[in-house]
Amino acid sequence: MILNIGRQLGSGGREVAKRLAQELNMNYFDKEILLLAAKDSGICAEMFERVDECAEKSGGFWGLHVPWNSYLPFVSGLTNDALFKIQSDVIRREAEKHDCVFVGRCADYILRERQDCLNVFLMADKHDRIARIMQHYDFDEKQSEERMRKSDKERAAYYDFYTDKSWGVASSYDLCLNTSICGIDGAVKTIKDFLLYKK
Amino acid sequence: MTQGLPLTLGTEPVGKLLRQYAIPAIIAMTASSLYNMVDRIFIGQGVSALAISGLAVTFPLMNLAAAFGSLVGVGASTLISVKLGQRDYKTAQQVLGNVLVLNTIIGVVFMVFALLFLNPILFFFGASEQTIGYARDYMIIILLGNPITHIYLGLNSVLRSAGHPQKAMYATIMTVVLNSILDPLFIFGFKWGIQGAAIATILSQLVALMWQFKLFSNKDELLHFHRGIFHLKRRIVFDSLAIGMAPFMMNLAACFIVILINNGLKNHGGDLAIGAYGIVNSVAFLFVMIVMGLNQGMQPIAGYNYGALQMNRVLEVLRKTIFYATLITTVGFLAGELIPRLIVRIFTPDETLMDLAVYGMRITVMFFPFVGFQMVVSNFFQSIGMAKKAIFLSLTRQVIFLIPFLLILPHFFGITGVWASLPAADFVAFVVSAIMLVIQIKKFKAQYALQIAEK
Numbered sequence: 001m002i003l004n005i006g007r008q009l010g011s012g013g014r015e016v017a018k019r020l021a022q023e024l025n026m027n028y029f030d031k032e033i034l035l036l037a038a039k040d041s042g043i044c045a046e047m048f049e050r051v052d053e054c055a056e057k058s059g060g061f062w063g064l065h066v067p068w069n070s071y072l073p074f075v076s077g078l079t080n081d082a083l084f085k086i087q088s089d090v091i092r093r094e095a096e097k098h099d100c101v102f103v104g105r106c107a108d109y110i111l112r113e114r115q116d117c118l119n120v121f122l123m124a125d126k127h128d129r130i131a132r133i134m135q136h137y138d139f140d141e142k143q144s145e146e147r148m149r150k151s152d153k154e155r156a157a158y159y160d161f162y163t164d165k166s167w168g169v170a171s172s173y174d175l176c177l178n179t180s181i182c183g184i185d186g187a188v189k190t191i192k193d194f195l196l197y198k199k
Numbered sequence: 200m201t202q203g204l205p206l207t208l209g210t211e212p213v214g215k216l217l218r219q220y221a222i223p224a225i226i227a228m229t230a231s232s233l234y235n236m237v238d239r240i241f242i243g244q245g246v247s248a249l250a251i252s253g254l255a256v257t258f259p260l261m262n263l264a265a266a267f268g269s270l271v272g273v274g275a276s277t278l279i280s281v282k283l284g285q286r287d288y289k290t291a292q293q294v295l296g297n298v299l300v301l302n303t304i305i306g307v308v309f310m311v312f313a314l315l316f317l318n319p320i321l322f323f324f325g326a327s328e329q330t331i332g333y334a335r336d337y338m339i340i341i342l343l344g345n346p347i348t349h350i351y352l353g354l355n356s357v358l359r360s361a362g363h364p365q366k367a368m369y370a371t372i373m374t375v376v377l378n379s380i381l382d383p384l385f386i387f388g389f390k391w392g393i394q395g396a397a398i399a400t401i402l403s404q405l406v407a408l409m410w411q412f413k414l415f416s417n418k419d420e421l422l423h424f425h426r427g428i429f430h431l432k433r434r435i436v437f438d439s440l441a442i443g444m445a446p447f448m449m450n451l452a453a454c455f456i457v458i459l460i461n462n463g464l465k466n467h468g469g470d471l472a473i474g475a476y477g478i479v480n481s482v483a484f485l486f487v488m489i490v491m492g493l494n495q496g497m498q499p500i501a502g503y504n505y506g507a508l509q510m511n512r513v514l515e516v517l518r519k520t521i522f523y524a525t526l527i528t529t530v531g532f533l534a535g536e537l538i539p540r541l542i543v544r545i546f547t548p549d550e551t552l553m554d555l556a557v558y559g560m561r562i563t564v565m566f567f568p569f570v571g572f573q574m575v576v577s578n579f580f581q582s583i584g585m586a587k588k589a590i591f592l593s594l595t596r597q598v599i600f601l602i603p604f605l606l607i608l609p610h611f612f613g614i615t616g617v618w619a620s621l622p623a624a625d626f627v628a629f630v631v632s633a634i635m636l637v638i639q640i641k642k643f644k645a646q647y648a649l650q651i652a653e654k
Contacts, residue, residue, distance in 0.1 A: 043506035
């Protein structure tokens with residue numbers, strides 16, 4: 001069984017995912033994917049973090065994608081696409097080995113061929129998101145709002161580029177929940193209930 | 200092929216890796232630069248000196264056509280690489296279909312517009328009453344074949360990213376060989392003049408295109424033509440264009456530069472000076488392309504090892520690449536300074552044109568030994584993921600410094616000023632790239648001091 005959790009920053013997605021993994025006895029992967037990818041490839045984790053969930057932050061030409069021309073990673077050097085490819089291989093391999101909860105990183109798309117995936121998207125109201133970001137990053141309100149807006153843009157660009165689907169749009173997922181309404185507990189419970197239909 | 204990383208990039212000796220990755224790229228690059236050179240040689244020898252000028256006048260238009268031709272292909276091949284990496288064969292197929300349709304549309308539209316305004320365009324690009332006849336004769340055929348060229352180029356980049364880089368290389372070599380056989384046949388045998396060269400160009404691309412069609416019609420291929428992939432999808436079109444925009448702008452800039460050079464030469468030196476530039480450019484381009492091949496070989500090695508924080512290996516591959524690149528451009532420099540007449544003679548028997556070209560060549564290659572360094576550094580930044588610096592550096596030599604020189608120097612030094620703009624821009628760009636590299640390496644050393652000390 002694979003659970004893929006897409007989430008807005010500040011929606012409590014990570015907490016929900018962690019709880020689900022615990023209660024259902026599944027492996028939990030958020031940033032852990034980056035570490036595994038680093039270990040696998042010999043590339044240091046910093047490089048993966050630098051480009052994590054954003055399309056062309058480090059590179060880009062007027063914000064555009066810079067091409068690399070080959071099937072193999074690294075033919076044009078250290079590009080986001082090459083790193084994404086490595087990450088995808090890790091996600092696929094881990095999913096092969098055991099039950100997993102993946103947070104973000106287009107796992108729903110990478111594992112789209114598998115029949116045993118449930119794809120969930122978690123969002124929250126602006127007010128709650130800002131509050132959560134303030135607490136987590138120790139930001140003030142203005143910084144948090146800024147961070148939130150930027151993260152939404154980056155995640156959407158990243159997801160849309162690699163998946164051909166639209167980030168945060170209901171038809172990209174099996175289930176979308178607003179944690180401002182159901183809370184963390186409610187989200188965990190709802191997803192667990194929903195999983196029953198899947199089986 | 201899809202599986203596993205080339206982990207050897209982090210362990211094998213750097214020199215061996217560089218050879219392994221660079222040699223095929225150098226062959227492909229040399230082949231594509233020979234392609235243009237062959238046309239110029241046969242036209243110069245078989246038609247007339249003015250015909251070379253007529254041909255040189257068409258370069259900006261050819262550049263423009265190439266810009267539009269690669270607009271879709273480059274982006275699409277990146278998309279295909281990404282999709283194949285994800286084993287998303289369905290989307291990759293659709294990209295292939297979309298490339299074909301888009302390139303056909305762009306190829307036909309470009310053809311129609313360029314043909315409609317051919318005379319004003321050519322005059323703007325540096326033609327005169329004496330050369331326009333040749334330029335028109337050549338360009339009309341090239342433009343009629345433009346859709347073929349565009350589709351061929353597009354499919355070739357797809358072929359490269361679809362896991363067949365060697366087949367893409369064969370296609371390139373095929374066009375070069377065919378063109379070199381057909382050129383003398385049409386020019387000397389059939390007496391078709393400059394049109395013969397154009398027909399040979401289009402015919403050889405057509406043959407390569409048919410071969411590509413055969414490859415892509417094979418149902419066993421990962422990517423092949425079939426119904427349903429030819430509907431344009433908004434997402435694919437948009438993403439391909441967005442990715443292709445950067446190279447497109449670079450090509451556009453190249454076109455603009457050649458217009459400036461052509462007009463400068465025409466105003467200060469007359470029609471033959473443009474032809475002389477055609478010759479000099481052809482020779483310089485050969486060396487530049489070899490360095491570009493070398494750079495392509497460096498990219499994966501520098502990129503991987505930078506990611507793996509093996510800074511000593513990164514610096515080693517950089518040092519080695521700079522060494523070879525400097526060697527190559529120094530050979531170009533020596534050839535251009537010591538035996539220019541011998542080289543120019545290959546292109547034309549005309550003494551006046553020869554004198555002009557020899558004069559131009561001597562000036563143009565003046566700072567050539569530095570050009571190798573500059574190109575490698577620019578590429579180095581790209582391979583470690585610093586694309587902005589890379590693009591800035593490659594623009595310095597060809598655009599940012601060249602344009603002011605081209606606008607200013609000819610006013611004071613006439614035709615010498617036009618020629619001198621090229622090495623002047625080379626030199627300033629070299630200084631800038633050296634400064635940027637030194638700063639970057641200092642940063643590396645500070646950042647990774649521990650790691651380097653350990654080794």
